[in-house]
Amino acid sequence: MPELPEVETIRMGLAQALAGHIVENVDLRLKKIVLEGNLEDLVGSEVTGVRRFGKVLVIDFSNNLSILVHVKLTGQFVYLGPNRPSGVNFSSKLVGGNLPGKHTHVIFRLDKNGRLYYNDIRQFGWLRVILTEKVEEFKFISELGPEPLALEGAKSADFLTLEKFKNIVSKSKTKIKVLLMNQTKIGGVGNIYANDALFLAGVDPRRPANSISQSEQSRLYDAVLEVLSRGLKHGGATELNFVNAFGEPGGYQKYFLVYSQEGESCPGKCGGKIEKIWLGGRGTYFCSVCQR
C-alpha cells in the first residue's frame, strides 16, 4: 500500500524509464479512473520530469501539461522499453501476468517501442491531466503538510523539521497515530510506517498527540524519519501488489517491526506479543509493554 517510500520508489524508476520518451498513443480502457482532463492531449509530447508530492505522482510533459496520479492501494506503473535496466527482478505474478492484463486500465505507447502500463486491481487510484502551472494549486497538494524526508522531487523547501513536528504534535488532541497519517499535517506517512514509527519510539498509538512529552516528541520524530528511510532503502514494502516502475517488488516487508505482526513476539526484548486493535478505521499493531 504505497506510502512515501513506495511512491518515491515509483517516482525514481519512472524518471529513469520515461526520460526522453514521447507519447505516441494512449489507450484508456477504464474511463472512470481519469477524473480530470484528457490523456489524448499528451500525444506527441515528451516527458520532461517526474515529481512527487506526498503520495501523489506528477509526470510533466513538454506541452505544459502534467498527469497527477494517486495510486491509492493497488495502482501500479510498469514500464517496458529501452530504458529498462538490465538484471531486473520482474514479478509477473504481482503485475497480474502478461501485460496488458485484466487490471490494465491505461496503456501509454511511447516512441522507441516503449510501453507504460497503468494497472489497478481495486480501481481506487486516479489520474488527472492538468496544466503544469496548476499542479501546486491542486487541493491535495496545496493542503499537503511538510514531508519528513528532504528528497529530490518533493517540495523539499518545506520539509518537516523537528520544530514543525513538535508544533504539530503539541497542538492536536487527536490520537497520535491518526495524526501521523493526516496528510494535511504530515505528508506521506500511511499505516505501515505510522505503526512502525510508534513502536520504534515506544509510544502508544492511542495517546492524544498533545499528551506526548518533549523527549517522546523527539524520539517519535527520529523514528518517523528512520522507518521511512528504511522503507526507501529497501525499495518500499510489498504488502499487496506493490512493484516499482520496472515491475520489481520492494523488500521492506521483511523488516516490519510490528505492522501485520499480530500474535508474533515483540521485536523488543520485553517478551510480549504484538496486539492488533482498530484505530482511526484501520488495523493498528503495537506492543502494549514497550509502547506507553
Place this chain on the structure above:
DNA sequence: CGAGGTACCTGACAGC
C-alpha cells in the same frame, strides 16, 4: 475542531 461511519473495489482467505 474532532470522532466515527461509509463508500469506492477486488482478491485472498477462513469457515462451513
Place this chain on the structure above:
DNA sequence: TGCTGTCAGGTACCTC
C-alpha cells in the same frame, strides 16, 4: 468443491 462472509486500506464525504 463452492458458497458466504470478512478483511485489507487512502481518501473524500457525511453526520454527530
